[in-house]
Amino acid sequence: MKISIQINEGPYQHQASDTAYQFAKAAIEKGHEIFRVFFYHDGVNNASRFTIPPQDDRNIVKLWADLRQSDGSDIDKVVCVAAALRRGMLDESESSKNGLEGNNIHPSFRISGLGQLIEAGIQSDRLVVFGD
Amino acid sequence: MSTKKFMYLNRKSSYGTVYAIESLEVVLIAAAFEQDVSLAFIDDGVFQIINDQNTDGIGMKNFSKTFHALGDYDINKLYVSRESLEERGLNEGDIMPLVYEDEDDDWKEKPSVRVISNAELSKIMSEQDVCLSF
Amino acid sequence: MLHTVNKSSFERNSLQSCVNTIDDSSVILLIEDGVISCTNNANLPMIASLAAEGRVYALQGDVDARGVSSKVADNIKLVDYAGFVDLVVEHGATVSWV
Numbered sequence: 001m002k003i004s005i006q007i008n009e010g011p012y013q014h015q016a017s018d019t020a021y022q023f024a025k026a027a028i029e030k031g032h033e034i035f036r037v038f039f040y041h042d043g044v045n046n047a048s049r050f051t052i053p054p055q056d057d058r059n060i061v062k063l064w065a066d067l068r069q070s071d072g073s074d075i076d077k078v079v080c081v082a083a084a085l086r087r088g089m090l091d092e093s094e095s096s097k098n099g100l101e102g103n104n105i106h107p108s109f110r111i112s113g114l115g116q117l118i119e120a121g122i123q124s125d126r127l128v129v130f131g132d
Numbered sequence: 133m134s135t136k137k138f139m140y141l142n143r144k145s146s147y148g149t150v151y152a153i154e155s156l157e158v159v160l161i162a163a164a165f166e167q168d169v170s171l172a173f174i175d176d177g178v179f180q181i182i183n184d185q186n187t188d189g190i191g192m193k194n195f196s197k198t199f200h201a202l203g204d205y206d207i208n209k210l211y212v213s214r215e216s217l218e219e220r221g222l223n224e225g226d227i228m229p230l231v232y233e234d235e236d237d238d239w240k241e242k243p244s245v246r247v248i249s250n251a252e253l254s255k256i257m258s259e260q261d262v263c264l265s266f
Numbered sequence: 267m268l269h270t271v272n273k274s275s276f277e278r279n280s281l282q283s284c285v286n287t288i289d290d291s292s293v294i295l296l297i298e299d300g301v302i303s304c305t306n307n308a309n310l311p312m313i314a315s316l317a318a319e320g321r322v323y324a325l326q327g328d329v330d331a332r333g334v335s336s337k338v339a340d341n342i343k344l345v346d347y348a349g350f351v352d353l354v355v356e357h358g359a360t361v362s363w364v
Contacts, residue, residue, distance in 0.1 A: 027351045114162075115164070117264075119165070127264070129265045129362040131266070175279060
């Protein structure tokens with residue numbers, strides 16, 4: 001089955017992203033495809049490449065970045081542009097577009113619009129929301 | 133593109149957290165995809181669409197007016213839980229008069245909001261293909 | 267339909283709202299702090315009859331993490347993440363009571 005995931009909360013503050021990750025991993029192990037993971041609200045903070053947890057803690061951003069489909073291909077991880085910009089999460093293009101220096105989106109994620117969430121709902125067999 | 137039934141489940145009031153306004157942003161974008169869209173207002177979500185919201189004193193945007201635009205986007209199924217209203221000391225008269233123009237009925241103006249029981253809501257919910265919660 | 271609830275019934279009304287609007291064929295999966303509701307506790311009557319019908323599941327990892335695995339009420343079905351995936355696949359659309 002094609003399954004998509006929406007994550008509404010940031011890492012560490014809330015279990016949402018951890019649960020979503022364990023769910024996604026289990027789904028892949030059972031032979032399903034993760035069509036898209038969409039990060040919304042504070043969920044956009046899951047895409048910060050500057051996340052540095054203590055050594056004995058899990059690195060949630062890296063867990064998502066390293067997760068692969070069962071055939072080894074990448075998983076489409078989309079960060080909502082409006083929610084990201086509101087919270088100071090920028091990729092290179094948004095950063096220069098807004099006359100700023102630096103960017104903090106991990107390269108395995110991409111910034112895009114809310115249409116990607118709706119499209120995920122249309123194209124997937126299931127969409128599961130993880131939030132507060 | 134195929135058509136699916138999308139339900140947006142709103143259970144939080146508007147200003148204490150960002151969920152209400154960001155949910156409305158999704159709904160407005162979703163309109164372009166021409167899906168079958170319903171909005172459900174349950175629990176404190178009913179406060180999103182009541183009259184007399186005035187944010188002058190808190191320095192935040194009063195986005196309740198945006199709900200009036202939904203009718204223009206053919207989003208005209210707003211279901212409100214009667215039990216949630218009553219528990220909070222509210223009634224149907226407290227809800228904004230949201231309307232749409234029915235193109236199949238000579239563009240007659242009709243109410244978009246339907247106050248329904250939890251039992252009716254349960255039935256509508258079980259018909260959905262996708263449920264987005266915020 | 268599958269309903270997930272991730273909050274303790276002592277903290278929020280998510281479980282009660284879910285139970286109020288659940289139809290006859292849907293099932294509930296308690297995850298995260300939602301598993302606090304699956305033990306023998308004062309709010310158990312909220313879900314006891316659904317549980318007796320075999321329609322209430324709880325995520326094992328969350329139950330264990332919260333130290334309540336010995337306190338899980340009768341008829342609650344425990345599942346791992348793979349079981350969570352199966353529930354999503356088997357029950358059509360998922361409603362998250364976040």
